[in-house]
Each structure stands twice: as structure tokens, then as C-alpha cells.
Amino acid sequence: MKLTVLGSGVLIPVPKRGNSGYFLQTEDHSILIDGGSGTLRRMVDFGIDYKTIDTICYSHMHPDHTLDLVPLLFAYRHDPELVKPKFLKIVAPIGFQDYFNRLIEIYGGSVLCDWVDIEIQEVSRGEVILEDLLLICGHTEHTAHSVTYRFESGRGESVFYSGDSDVNDELIASAKGVDVMILECSFPxxxxxxxHLTPSECGLIAEETGCKRLVLTHFYPEILDTDIISAVAKYYRGEVDLAYDGMEIEL
Ligand SMILES: [Zn+2]
Ligand SMILES: [Zn+2]
Structure with a gap:
């Protein structure tokens, strides 16, 4: 598996850090994990073909994680190079179907088309099987229905994505022993x-899960000038990296 960070920032504009977005390439799947505004554009910058996306996993419906859905569908409708028919599966928290229906009330006529088939699966806890991949969903503390995702390949590689989150036992249980943990780290x-999480909380969580590598992301401007790594290292002795837009993580 290979994970590319498309956006390591939040909605507040700062240089070089876009809204939340990650792209996971597995043997059989091209998965967009969250996708705030600008995500599609960043995919092009990092050499990823947005037309290959077959699955989108949303952690929650805040705009910095979802706003590029309408542009994505609009592009699929108008891109002459799209291979048709196009199937798109969307895995998302409870409430997404209603959110989607409202978007379609506004934009439906201009973004839907006969050749793009969208299947929506709302999740809270449990497993979703995507051929070569096991996707384990868990609840986390942020919005009422926020979820975390753990992706496990048939070869035993695993990556965990927290979305936006506060400290909670369910997140820690779901990330136990994972190869790479992508954890939000919003504020000092x-x-x-x-x-949201702070560096010390991220360090404590990482130590408890025993993850092999910790990658921190979702940085608000306030945290960017602080020494995040030292604060994490007080609690976690494994490898820690700060995500940046365009970062590639090979598993
Ligand atoms: Zn949020
Ligand atoms: Zn966010």
C-alpha cells in the first residue's frame, strides 16, 4: 500500500498546507480518504489521476474534509477521458446520505449523470470488505458520528486514520499495533x-497503541511554530513524522 498526503492543514489558509485529504493506493483500490476543498487540484500536483478513485472514505462531514465532493462529481460528468461507466463507492458516517441528498437538491442537475454509479454505505462501527482490503471502522469523539478507519491489506500491512478526534479508548483499541498511525494534531x-488532539496526547495515544510509526497531521496555524516532535517524544519512543502535502508513505 502507498499513502499520499494531499492536505495536512485545515480550512484556515496557510502556505503549502491544504485541507484534509489522503490517497491510499492498494493492489485493487484507489481510495480517497476525506477531501476538503483543493484536494482534487493537489492530486494533479502529486501525479495522482483523480479518475482512478473507486472508493471515498469520509471521517465526518466538516467542510475541510468533504467540500471537494461536488467538484469531483462535476469533473466526472464533464471529463472526456473518464472511463465509463464509472463506479464510485462512498463509505461515510451516519448522516452522510442525508447530507448527500441535500447537496444533490442543490447541484444534482449539474453533477449527476447516467455513467457515474454512486453507492453509499453509512458506517459507525464494524468492518467493510473491499476485495483485497479490510476496512475497520470505529467511533471517535469529534462530531456525533465521526469515524476512524483502519485499513488492513491481505499481506498484513495496516494503516490507521483518526480523522478529527479527541482522546478516547475506542480510538486506541482500534489502532493497536498498527504499522502507520495517521493522527490529527491540531493544537499545541x-x-x-x-x-482535537495536542502533541502530548498524540504521544500518549501512540505509546498505548504500540504503533510502529506515527504521522501527525491536520495542523492549525497555532501549532506550526511549536516543537511538536519534542512534545510527542516525551511519551512515545517510536518514529514520528510531521505530515506535509505531497508526503508519500510506503507500507
Ligand atoms: Zn472536524
Ligand atoms: Zn478538520
Whole structure:
């Protein structure tokens, strides 16, 4: 598997860090994990063909994680190079179908088309099987229905994505022993906000899960000038990296 970071920032514009978006390439699947505004554009920048996406996994419906869905569908409708018919599976938290229906009320006529077949599966906890891949969903503390995703390949490689999250036992249980843990790290320790993580919390979580490698992401501007790595290293002794847009993680 190969994971590319498309956006390691949030909605507040800062240089070189876009809204949340990740692209996971497996043997059989091309998966977009979240996709805030600008995600499609970043895919082009990093040499990824957006037409190959067959699955989208949303962690929650905040705009910095979902806003590029309408542009994606609009592009699929108008791109002459799209291979038709196009099948797109969307895995998303409870409430997504209603969110999608409302988007379609506004944009439906201009974004839907006969050759793009969309299947929506709402998830809260449990497993989704995508041929070569096991996708394990878990609840986390952020919005009422926020989910985490753990992807496990048939070869035993695993990657965990927290989405936006606060500290909670279910997240830790779901990420146990994972190869790569992508964890949000929004604010510095002295500016903790409910529903998000700080570097010390990320360190404690990583140590408890025993993950092999920790990659921190979803940086608000306030945290960017702080020493994130040192704060994490007080609690976690494994490899820690700060995500950047365009970062590639091979598993
Ligand atoms: Zn959020
Ligand atoms: Zn967010």
C-alpha cells in the first residue's frame, strides 16, 4: 500500500498546507480518504489521476474534509477521458446520505449523470470488505458520528486514520499495533481544544497503541511554530513524522 498526503492543514489558509485529504493506493483500490476543498487540484500536483478513485472514505462531514465532493462529481460528468461507466463507492458516517441528498437538491442537475454509479454505505462501527482490503471502522469523539478507519491489506500491512478526534479508548483499541498511525494534531498543549488532539496526547495515544510509526497531521496555524516532535517524544519512543502535502508513505 502507498499513502499520499494531499492536505495536512485545515480550512484556515496557510502556505503549502491544504485541507484534509489522503490517497491510499492498494493492489485493487484507489481510495480517497476525506477531501476538503483543493484536494482534487493537489492530486494533479502529486501525479495522482483523480479518475482512478473507486472508493471515498469520509471521517465526518466538516467542510475541510468533504467540500471537494461536488467538484469531483462535476469533473466526472464533464471529463472526456473518464472511463465509463464509472463506479464510485462512498463509505461515510451516519448522516452522510442525508447530507448527500441535500447537496444533490442543490447541484444534482449539474453533477449527476447516467455513467457515474454512486453507492453509499453509512458506517459507525464494524468492518467493510473491499476485495483485497479490510476496512475497520470505529467511533471517535469529534462530531456525533465521526469515524476512524483502519485499513488492513491481505499481506498484513495496516494503516490507521483518526480523522478529527479527541482522546478516547475506542480510538486506541482500534489502532493497536498498527504499522502507520495517521493522527490529527491540531493544537499545541497549551491551547487544547475539545474535539482535537495536542502533541502530548498524540504521544500518549501512540505509546498505548504500540504503533510502529506515527504521522501527525491536520495542523492549525497555532501549532506550526511549536516543537511538536519534542512534545510527542516525551511519551512515545517510536518514529514520528510531521505530515506535509505531497508526503508519500510506503507500507
Ligand atoms: Zn472536524
Ligand atoms: Zn478538520
Amino acid at each position: 498543549d497549551n491551547l487544547k481544544r475539545k474535539g
